[in-house]
Amino acid sequence: MHQVYDEMPIGVFDSGVGGLTVMREILKELPEEHILYLGDTARVPYGVRSPETVMKYSLENAKFLMSKGIKLLVVACNTSSAITLGMLREKIDVPVIGVVDPGARAAAAVTEMKRVAVIGTETTIKSGSYERAIKSIDDTIEVTGIACPLFVPLIEEGWLEGDVVNLTAGKYLSAIRSNSVDTLVLGCTHYPMIKNVIESIVHVPLIDSAVETAKEVKNVLELKNIIRKRAGEAARKFFVTDSPEKFILVGERFLDHEISNISKINLGST
């Protein structure tokens, strides 16, 4: 049985291109693995939607990837991880890894003052999931959440440096610019793209959930003994729910790798 599982791909989904920063880290940790990536580009962004809607869209994504025979599911979207992980773990018969828990664990390990800030989309921050995850490790840690709704559109527009992104980041992060926290979690898969901007304002260590999540994926594959053992080229396949052109254009910058082998699919009414 194990040989079969070894050869099965890892499934990764996100609302759009953001999760490619997670896939990029998985490729670094596990270059031999087959990977299927699904970006729900016809319904992006999830960060402004209600929990109920994010739940519905995420389950459709997971079911699609399951239908392709994956051995492990990565929810490479903070908004979806924040809300749907419990539900997905009940309904999906393979290990499900989100980006919130690995980021929370890393933050808890790094903070010395026991004061952590988390930045993310409106829905992620409202969910309080990072706070719960961090406090479940050490409930003496104080967690401040800050929603930064304009970061995603700015990054998608490619304005990764310059006045506008600096000013916007300054406004959102002014509350933590002081010495009130010693660790900042990038609670959205887009944010690593403006790491430099954020670092120039908040002079504390940044936790990139993508890196932590990739380590967790490796751990789980090893633990379950389903890491790919055979040689041979690793397959990468991409699925999107809207037309592929823009995904390829923006996505290659996120993945730092060529995107080919991409198909448009329909999920529900997309």
Next chain:
Amino acid sequence: MHQVYDEMPIGVFDSGVGGLTVMREILKELPEEHILYLGDTARVPYGVRSPETVMKYSLENAKFLMSKGIKLLVVACNTSSAITLGMLREKIDVPVIGVVDPGARAAAAVTEMKRVAVIGTETTIKSGSYERAIKSIDDTIEVTGIACPLFVPLIEEGWLEGDVVNLTAGKYLSAIRSNSVDTLVLGCTHYPMIKNVIESIVHVPLIDSAVETAKEVKNVLELKNIIRKRAGEAARKFFVTDSPEKFILVGERFLDHEISNISKINLGST
């Protein structure tokens, strides 16, 4: 028969709250009319999606409003108007009015230098629909289209004035800041919310499609003799595809009026 039609509501749809600026103008022109408004908030924004996807979503919206018995359909979304109007007019058995043609007519009437600029979402600008509509009136008019993808998220965030919106507008509009055009069309229903910012950069008359569209709605109702004649309170009902809270919060600023009588509906997989 006419009495029946008189009492039927006008149907208005948009991808989200933006179309409320059109509804606001219709309320001014036609305060006696019943209006149903549908905001497809579970799939907003349309301006970044492919024409094929915008087509599919728009038809679902139109069919929903038709099922409620409307006498006229207003496509209060520039992206959708730019792409789907022909298709909707084929499939829908009531008059269909978009925001592009009224805006184009007004621009053609105002420009003296015969040089017009249009600002809008990526998909609206790429469609070239304003250019075609303006040139079909006077093909000696030169039309420049500029996509301003960050305006919608900025407006939804409520950053209607200040450094960030001023700088962003400055970047997008620098090409037309000079004397190269004498008329600017606001080709997105969100943009009237930052009219002052845009005016402070581009010192030319602005065409607000919402105002022109409301006049067109009145013209068509009069022409078809289906304007509401009976007295009695006018009904307003709102439908959204995601939860209503955020729509109400942001929307009341757009509509300049209280939003009550609102229901969440499902369209396809929303």
